[in-house]
Amino acid sequence: MNKERYNQLSKEILDASITVHKEMGPGLLESVYEFCLMKELELRGIVARNQVPVQLIYKGYELNKDYRIDILVENEVIIELKAVEVLLPVHEAQIISHLKLTDKRLGFLINFNVPLLKQGFRRFAYDF
Numbered sequence: 001m002n003k004e005r006y007n008q009l010s011k012e013i014l015d016a017s018i019t020v021h022k023e024m025g026p027g028l029l030e031s032v033y034e035f036c037l038m039k040e041l042e043l044r045g046i047v048a049r050n051q052v053p054v055q056l057i058y059k060g061y062e063l064n065k066d067y068r069i070d071i072l073v074e075n076e077v078i079i080e081l082k083a084v085e086v087l088l089p090v091h092e093a094q095i096i097s098h099l100k101l102t103d104k105r106l107g108f109l110i111n112f113n114v115p116l117l118k119q120g121f122r123r124f125a126y127d128f
Contacts, residue, residue, distance in 0.1 A: 001076050006106050006125070009046070009077055014121060016040040017110050021117040030083040033112045034070055037081070041073065048073045054102055069098055078107040087111050087120065095124055 020036045034050055041048045053066040071079035080095045087109065095109045105127055111120030 001074070006077070009073060010106070010108075010123060012044060012046060013041075013073065013077065013079065013108055016044060016046075017108075017112075017121060018117045021112055024112075026083075026113045026115065028083060028112070030070075030081050030112075033083060033110075034081050037071065037079070041071075046073060047075075054098075057101075067098075067101075069102070076104060076106065078102065078104050080107065080109050082109065082111040082120075083113045084111055085113060087122070092122070092124075095122075099124060099126060 016037060017040075020033060020040050024032065024036055038048060038050050048071050050071050052069040052072045054069060056063045056065045056067060069078050070081045073079060078095065078098050080091070080098065082091055084091070091109055091111075095107045099105070099107045105125065107124045109122040109124065110117075114120035
């Protein structure tokens, strides 16, 4: 995927997230925002999957365990959703770890429990 496509998806993801936040407001469960964002992305013609299992590999060994990505957009962009009072460093570490373990280049940490979504929207990009 080229840089222009990443930038286009970034704008769409931000706009879709703002739309969901305006429609639903803060204070709901993370799962509510996940389903709403999935529908909003679908309405925009963007391919996304939620609760995507990722095989855990340690030192080259596939372990009998996987972890889940909240939303994977076009098999390239990771979205980690939160509905918390405040984003903590551990939340940032989580999205960074997801990016490293899946070898993805772009991820978003989105906290819907804020008055304005831009306050809870963080972009993480590598190797651009």
